[in-house]
Amino acid sequence: MRWLSLLLGSMLSLPMLGQEVVHLDDVQVVAHRRLKDVGVEMTKLDTLVLHENISLSMADILSKNSTVFVKSYGRATESLVEFRGTSPSHTQVTWNGMRINSPMLGTLDFSTIPAYFIDEANLYHGASSLNLLGGGLGGAVEMVNKPIEKNGLGLQLVQGIGSFNTYDDFLRLTYKNQRLSSSTRVVYSTSDNDYKYTNRDKKTDVYDEAGNWASSYHPEERNKSGYFDDVHLLQEVYYYADNGNKLGASVWWSHMKRGLPFLSVDYKDDSDFKNEQRNNTLRSVLSWDAIGEKTKWAMKAGYTYADIGYEYFTTRQEMKNSVTSSRSYSNTAFFQANADWMLSPQWLLMGGLETYYTHVNSHDRSPFHIGKNFDKGRPEYHANVQARWRPVEVFSLAAVVREEIYKEDWVAPIPALFADVILWKPWNVVLKASVARNYRYPTMDDLYFQPGGNPDLQPEKGFTYDMGVEWAVKKKQWTLKGNITAFDSHIKDWILWTPNTKGFWEPSNVKKVHNYGLECSMDASWLLTKNLKVSLAGNFAWTPSKNIGEDINSNDASYGKQLCYVPKTSANLNARIQWRTWTLLYQWNHYSERYTTTSNEVNYITGRLKPYYMTDLSLEKTFRWHKTNWAVKGVVNNLFSTEYVTVLSRPMPRRNYEIYLTLKL
């Protein structure tokens, strides 16, 4: 049985090393060092953070609770996530074990993921992403749904109303008995999203009666064509069989209709133009897990369908003038098999096979090209073996090797080494280090998209070193955990799309980038009285990300310069005060200035975006009424009405309000 408890401890997040709760006078130390996590730099976001409120997307959650940079083109508009100054396509994303990055772009729009649909999110920084999958040169985001824990029927209903005619509805029905667990979630979000802002990019001139210019002012404008209408449905079913077997199925369907906001320098009237994107997405994963005495087996099969339609047109005298339009359809089949073998208390061996087959049919219409972009399928085969060794209690080592095949191309083996050492056990102070080589294979757009796609592209190659210290302590009245990590990373053959002389864009392996810096996080809580708890969580990142590639020509002034749109520093802070049935949450986040040119022109009019500080505040009251649980929550976003942009000419909303009413049975 000892074997079994060790195995379960290793695989099911139960305390592994020093499984017992240690009592040191009034100090409780819970050691949570799974062999699986040797040397891993990970940020864990739990349900408390993810289910902060119904209107938040994963993009909002990540910008407020982690060190990643979220490049957002507006509220409920494309939001991409960058780890450590890399590009959004260097962030790999999985949902219930299946990779969900766009096979065409390699990115994921996190504004399309309602945070209420995710029960746990783990951010693997740098080399640590290789524990999950390859290709995450910046890192990886693992999003997971978890079965409910409470037996019986459950219901949760949330109604949200916010500024700009925003309505959010959420319904969750759950049922669980000893064998079966089911959860059905529905989200519907709609908004005119036509927030007002002072347009600093325009000026209105005022003339006197004689027609002479008298003065000018920046006009108040509204966010044009920013509306959205999103519906998501997520069904999960889990069946617990005998002998530690578990079967699961999760199906997620979404339909999104979103206007694409006009630039702040656009003088066209949105009532005359339609600029809209419609997406339909179906993601599904079937899973089987079996836990034996020394082994764990897991198999998953999945399927993803996505269609994306984009249309930009105007009509004149009942004649439709198409500006641009595009359609793409992608189908991805997925299969994965993993085995873990607890060879001894000191050794854990793991291995896995994974395959994807993706077919994409894409076509567009623009002045530069009309017709098929590409209509191709691509198989991928991934394999990994992992060995984890803990020779003595204070020291662990892990080695991971991955191999990936794309169609007939074998990517060079991807190796990674991880180590950790316990420096001081009472506070669980652990020194962690890792080194890894990583590759990212070009996306299907990179290779095949016409016009421009380049079938001769090489995979991007990365080399990363990480070293850091983490600590975790829990006392009767307070807990404290945190980490500081330094990293150094080199990426070469970085794929970059640049325009050619015909007017369309082409990718090539041109860039070499050096990323380095520090990531820190701290999480503390105090139970001040029986009814009063204060929690404080913060993150800070310093991420210089420099282009060190060969100059394009002698006029190229980009060598040694920070990459476009990558802030050198970012920080956030979450302070939560819970008193009886009241919760006050203060959230603050900051991004330093970002350059918009590769040469970091500081004198160029539009060369940099100002740093900004964002503050949100919410107050929630829970109460019981007729044996039902209720919550009322008010939120003020952008408390100080800061004017800001994260991307040029894309103004973000100023102060705005939301109120939520929640019923739970």
Place this chain on the structure above:
Amino acid sequence: MLLSASMLTAACSGSDDGTEEEHFSSSGQGVFILNEGNFNSGNATLSYYDPEKKHVENGVFQRANGRKLGDTGQSIIIKNGIAYIAVENSGIIWGIDAETFRVKGQVTTLGTQIINPRYVHFVSDTKAYVTDLYSPYVNIINPKTFMWTGAIATQQEESRGYCSTEEMVQVGRYVYTNCWSYSNKLLVIDTETDQMVREITLSSWQPKSMKADKNGKLWVITDGGYSMEDESFSDNIPHLYRIDAETGAVEMDQALDSDEANVQIEMNATKDVLYIINNDIYKMSITATHLPVRPFIEAPKDANGRRHKLYGIGVNPRNGDVYVGDAVDYSQAGVVYRYDANGTLIDQFRVGINPNHFAFK
């Protein structure tokens, strides 16, 4: 010919929000350089260069007016002391005082009449034509009042959904415009009736640039469409044509050998010499029968032999100086090379992102 530092004094000029607007006074014969910027970024800018002092001022539109120029600057042309700037993806044509750079007026889209303005051509002091990438009309504006006054239907069958019109030249009472997007047509507009009266069909597709010489001949260069693995539109071979404007007869047709040429034509002041970007810069007499074998100015190369990407060309009508824009990596401040009429480099200076068009005062 003055653009001194004393004239760049910053002062608040009537703005109610404290935005400073600089006062410029450039009474000389300088050059405006339009920097296209990046599509969908709103970072087009305007530079002003004093050839005598070899001094450039960047971002002058925003500095003089406290507002951005817009998204994707396409063309600039000066008439009666006003520089008209078509900013296509913003859907606006600015008119600025060529000395103070202050906005005198603007023509906006007025509904869907103008969608993506490309070029402005002056028929008279009170009438100008505006071509458009997406609209099936050539719009008419009054450049004095900045009012839209009408539109000329191009009467083209939508070629694959598009009916674009591009550059314009005038020979006598007729204005000629080239239809680039999926077309092989030149349209002829009667400026007295504001009607499209006929069209000229070319053997090659996508006429991209056009100028008229002193003999009433049209010089047209096409980009030849595109040719890809699964899709092609024509043969991707650029052609250079000389066409008699009056009869529409093609008098010269030369296939060019580059399929990656940033094809663009400029003409000198006396309209007897052509300058063509076709990777390098070629200079050609209007009496020549084909493009010279050797370029007039080779695109600058760096130590590794990589050629700079020439993005725009302008020829000073006063002295024949040739200005060429280098886009570098398309995401940083570009460089303008200034050559004298003999092709000797005189100066080079940084401007804005993707310098693509020049206007000489």
